[in-house]
Amino acid sequence: MTTLFISDLHLSASRPDMTDCFLRFMAEDTTNIDALYVLGDLFEMWIGDDEESPFLQQIKQAFKTLTDSGIPCYFVHGNRDFLIGKRFSQQTGVQLLPEHSVVDLYDKPTLILHGDTLCIEDEAYQRYRKKVHNKFIQWLFFRIPLSKRIQIGEKFRNNSSKNNQMKSQSIMDVTASEVVRVMEEFHVDQMIHGHTHRPDIHSLTVDDKPATRIVLGDWYEHGSVLVVTPDGYQLETRAFEQSQSQ
Incomplete structure (x- = not known):
């Protein structure tokens, strides 16, 4: 009995090393899992579900193969792909x-989210x-033609990268008080999210009780996976192939 969590892959046709690692993960790690x-x-x-390319077809087929096998897959929108429909x-x-x-x-109510809504000190982003x-x-x-949407998306992506380089790391991280507030709102003592690219397992207090916040890692230098079983959880990595990462 195993459930897997991933986030912040930032897949693109320009990073075949990421794509290959993801496709291997889908083929090798997702057999006989619960979800x-x-x-x-x-x-x-x-920039829209109407975009088609050989790269996107690869990714879609990997998910289709998984779900056709009877294994459920769930998706929470991120800040880069909130237009997935x-x-x-x-x-x-x-x-x-x-x-x-x-x-x-596994009998543990757990709040899952991308994580960008927790970064309330980044007022410009919010x-x-x-x-x-x-x-x-x-x-x-x-309503804008696909080619124009691609140009707009690239512009926003480049601007976002430039703006993030000028922000402090603390502003781009989650706000601790907001984490507690949201966990109290949903009456949970376990949370899993991504977005910050800072994989870790944090202990905190919510409603005067011990609580856990698990942060998923990104896939820039290697794959990052949270493996959860009835006995516990562990953050693991998946290596890129050396021939493609050099």
């Missing part, structure tokens, strides 16, 4: 979850997030 959860930023950029879900069999979801993880999650703005964006 796979992807907690956002699966892709470096997602019903068409992607239908093509892959991946089930889309709300941005905050409580799941029963203002941006509010705008791009506006349904009317998204409706307008989807």
